[in-house]
Amino acid sequence: MENALFEDLLQSLKEAKAISKGKLEPSRRFEMLSTDVKAVREQIGLSQSEFAKLMRVSIKTLQNWEQHRRSPTGPAAALLKIVAAAPEVALRSLHG
Structure with missing residues (x-):
């Protein structure tokens, strides 16, 4: 794997962890509406x-x-x- 790609993936994982702990706001949010x-x-x-x-x-x-x-x-x-x-x-x- 290219070093730049690996660094991007690593940064994404760090951001995901921070978002899940409430330390960072997600850049976008998707809301899935379920059918009644x-x-x-x-x-x-x-x-x-x-x-x-x-x-x-x-x-x-x-x-x-x-x-x-x-x-x-x-x-x-x-x-x-x-x-x-x-x-x-x-x-x-x-x-x-």
Whole structure:
């Protein structure tokens, strides 16, 4: 590894440590807004069991999402965004 690249990485790690200890403010902050799973489910008028089948997850997983104990990630999060944005298209595609 080039010395300059190593020094950049080392400096980044030092900054990350200082930020995590509250000694330094981050240069930027990203806020990830999670989808309100219960609102999406109610919007399309499905029961928990029907929506869990549609999403291909267990009812327990769906309940954890709805009660904010867990958050959907990856493909499930993407599918939820699609269902929220275009429920008719999503339902037609997933049931077809």
